[in-house]
Amino acid sequence: MAARVADNPAMSRFELFDAVDESGEEELAGFAEYHLYGNEMAFIHTEVDPRFGGRGLGGVLARAGLDAARDRELRVLPFCPFIRGWIGKHPEYVELVPEGQRARFGF
Template structure:
């Protein structure tokens, strides 16, 4: 199974879930992106990938999935998290999610 990104609003975070075993019978949360949601804005505050899953590109998949969901929901993005901010900087097609008047604050 491919990694999947799920919004967990009860935990205020997006999670990336991967197969825990070769047979694909169990899954495990490999990482998460914490956020604060308020009045049409989603502020990303912390992103973390479990070191056991490092080097697989899961952080980028998580960022893309979370930002795609924010776009689909019409949310403005405030990338306080350095990882999310850096990812947007490397993928300028996502910079439009950050309100124009706040981009300079985030170096975008």
């Protein structure tokens, strides 16, 4: 079973779920917190439970959150070091960061 990411607007975060065993039962494996303001989504903290580490799930979470921002035509402010670093490794997402803010985030 593949990892699944869902937006939880009530908690202002994208949540990453993954199977914990062969039964397919899902468990919260991580999350990316954000703050919405106008047409901007500021990513402020990302966390993946160490039990799920080393499998690229942080990247799955980052891509899903950034794709959701793109689909909603939101600008992204990557205050979270993980999201900022992930964007740096995937330059096709730099366009989501407002041009006037890119230097601030090292792009």
